[in-house]
Amino acid sequence: MSTKIESVTVEMTAENKCSFCKGSKCCSYFTQQIDTPRKKSDFQTLLWQIAHRDIEIYKDEDGWFLIINNSCNFILAGGGCAIYDERPTICREYDNDWCEYDEPAEDNFKLHFTNYKSLLKYCKKRFKRWGK
Numbered sequence: 001m002s003t004k005i006e007s008v009t010v011e012m013t014a015e016n017k018c019s020f021c022k023g024s025k026c027c028s029y030f031t032q033q034i035d036t037p038r039k040k041s042d043f044q045t046l047l048w049q050i051a052h053r054d055i056e057i058y059k060d061e062d063g064w065f066l067i068i069n070n071s072c073n074f075i076l077a078g079g080g081c082a083i084y085d086e087r088p089t090i091c092r093e094y095d096n097d098w099c100e101y102d103e104p105a106e107d108n109f110k111l112h113f114t115n116y117k118s119l120l121k122y123c124k125k126r127f128k129r130w131g132k
C-alpha cells in the first residue's frame with residue numbers, strides 16, 4: 001500500500017521570509033570597518049588578523065572591513081532570535097526586504113580575502129618589494 005503525500009506551496013512574505021533562510025545568514029557573522037590599508041605595515045597588521053580562525057577581509061564601495069564569522073549566541077535552533085524583544089538596534093534596523101537571502105553580500109565586494117594565503121598573494125602583487 002502506498003500513501004500519497006501532497007506538497008504544499010507556502011508563499012513567502014516579509015513576515016515568514018526569515019524562516020526560509022537556512023542558518024539565519026545575517027545573524028551568523030558580523031563585520032567591522034577598518035582604516036583603508038595603504039602601507040606595508042598596514043597589510044602586515046591585516047595578515048596578522050586574517051591568520052586567526054574565522055576571519056575574512058573585504059573591500060567594497062564603503063571601504064575595508066573585517067568579517068568575523070561567528071554566529072550570534074542568541075540564534076534559536078529554528079532560526080529565531082532568543083532575545084527578540086530586546087535585540088540590539090542594529091538587528092531591529094536590518095530590513096529583510098532585500099537582504100543576503102536574495103543576493104549574497106560577496107556579489108558587491110571589490111576585493112575579498114578568505115584566508116592568509118590569498119591576502120599574502122595580494123600583498124606580493126601590490127608591493128613589488130614586499131619581502132625586502
Ligand code: SF4
Binds near residue numbers: 017026096
Ligand atoms: S533578514 Fe535576510 S539574511 Fe537575515 S535571517 Fe532574514 S532572510 Fe535571512
Ligand code: SF4
Binds near residue numbers: 026073074076080091
Ligand atoms: S540578537 Fe537576535 S537578531 Fe540580533 S544577531 Fe543575534 S539572533 Fe540575530
